Amino acid sequence: MAPFQNSLFLCLMAAAVSLAYFTPSESAAGFSLKLIPRFSPESPLYPGNLSQSERNQKMVEISQARANYLVFSQNAAMDDPESIHLPVHEASTFYSAELSLGTPQISQYLLIDAGSGLIWTQCLPCINCFNQILPLYNSTASSTYQKIPCTDPRCRKRLCKCVDGNCVYSQRYGGGAVTKGILSTETFMFAYNKDSVLPVPNMMFGCSNDNLDFTFRGRKISGILGMNTAPESLVSQLKSTIQGRFSYCLVYGYREMEATSILRFGEDTVSMRRDYKTTPIMYRDLTTYYYLNLLDISVGDHRIGFPPRTFDLKPNGNGGCIIDTGAIATFIDRGPYERVMREFDEHFTSFGLERVHKEGGLEYCYKSNPKFRPYLSMTFHFQGADFKVEPTYMYFHYEAKGYFCVALMPFTGKTLLGAWQQQDMRVVYDLNLGVVRFAPENCASDKF
Missing domain, CATH: 2.40.70.10 (Acid Proteases)
Structure with a gap:
């Protein structure tokens, strides 16, 4: 499970509890995100204009990293979660998306991962943050940010620890990388159509303010958008609003895997x-x-x-x-x-x-x-x-x-x-x- 061994999966076993805290507006019936492949010039991980041979070899390497990531993370979940070391996501995730959160809004690039559930982004004030070109999300500057209290049912499993009154999680990765932060809620903005965005309040996410040994090419990535079936994922939190539906149609082209595609939710799903x-x-x-x-x-x-x-x-x-x-x-x-x-x-x-x-x-x-x-x-x-x-x-x-x-x-x-x-x-x-x-x-x- 990818990584269902992460702290949030272990923290949030009851999907019903998670969904109970989501209160979207009646208009929140459908939205879309642009799927940005790594080979697109729009990608925060764009490797440059590779030759066909270089691109093919990169696709092989990404695929191998992804397969190892999925299998390793599932097998590791059957062991002691305290000893888990996951591969770093950049090498094993191909698509990213841009979205906004907070009031006032701040734009962030997140890696889209259908194998994990945790949604997290770097969060000021930082204890340690990896280098990021875009402005970091500042929890203290947002009027819609809230911490999830230690007494909340979503903070009752063994890897969610109450530290100084905060519900704190920790996620470790291969090579020594680690992200830590506070389990929180915030208003996320998604594209309702090409001209407007849809605000979704009270989205549960990880406000990661202690991140070590991450290196993201291009320095625009700020976190992960989890898309699996775990209760903390995007699709699970929005399940009732999007009628449990999402879809994609991956664009083919001569420049292999370069064109952007559309990830659709709810009423936007074809x-x-x-x-x-x-x-x-x-x-x-x-x-x-x-x-x-x-x-x-x-x-x-x-x-x-x-x-x-x-x-x-x-x-x-x-x-x-x-x-x-x-x-x-x-x-x-x-x-x-x-x-x-x-x-x-x-x-x-x-x-x-x-x-x-x-x-x-x-x-x-x-x-x-x-x-x-x-x-x-x-x-x-x-x-x-x-x-x-x-x-x-x-x-x-x-x-x-x-x-x-x-x-x-x-x-x-x-x-x-x-x-x-x-x-x-x-x-x-x-x-x-x-x-x-x-x-x-x-x-x-x-x-x-």
Whole structure:
């Protein structure tokens, strides 16, 4: 669970308690956020104008960091929470968003993390703060800021400690990074449409004023926007207001993963379509990820026929299939991965394409032939719904080097459907019904 081991998850086990403190206005029925990918010049983590090869390699590295982050954080949660060290989010999260909070408003960039629940931002007055170009949020200057008292039901678990009358949390990360602060509430502003913002009062968040050993490229990131199913996350706190719904449609383009997309909530969610396919979210104890029930995989028109329960989530936390936007490439559990890749390899070699050295974590790469056309699709057979990935979204092309790679990687114990394979697909999460819906769409036409 990502990181359901963080202090707020352990502090806030009862979603009903969390929701009881949210009192949005009647108009708070829908809003949207711009999803800013790391490769966009708008991103606070923009790495510069990379070549296609450099960009592809960066996507591989981000995907590997994300997979390690998700699996490590879930396994760590089964151990002593006091000993948890999570990887730092910047290396394992691809999208960010700009929003405002406080009265008067102050703009902040937060990393969007569908694997964690805690919403936090750097907060003045600082004990220790990492370098940030944008003005820091000043809790003492906001008329709508409030601390959550120690007597509040949300401050009663073991990692929320009452210190000098304040409900204090602590979140530790790999490499020694740590964020500490005061559990608080504030008014957040979200985009209602392109011309106005929607104020949402009494949002619970972490006012982090003691942060050590964080290094964020570009120095614009100020914190994390948690989007998983834990009670402290954005979607859980706003569940009744947004009718439990949010969606995204990731834009595809020649400049891979550079275009911004729209993250929609509630009435802004595009949910009324006849061609949606629907599959249940697999809720389990000790996890707040979005698990889907993967039954089988097809490569091209060939359904492999994996034995039943191959991809099931096991009681010890192994197995399962997570849908996530933090990873770019898709991961398949090592055993099934070998069988899937055999299908790709037999297909490409049958056309005389020569397999070449692996590119980073991509193990199946082939010399390009400009006249070659029969690239294979791939289908994830979920419970009640087939998720077909067209060839456009199945490969990383290294045109300058003259080869391409299948955008799949192995991982021990987990399958992870990443952002690359979700491009040009409307994906709707309906938490009231406990389902995910999806249908192909030209995501470039999705505008505010």
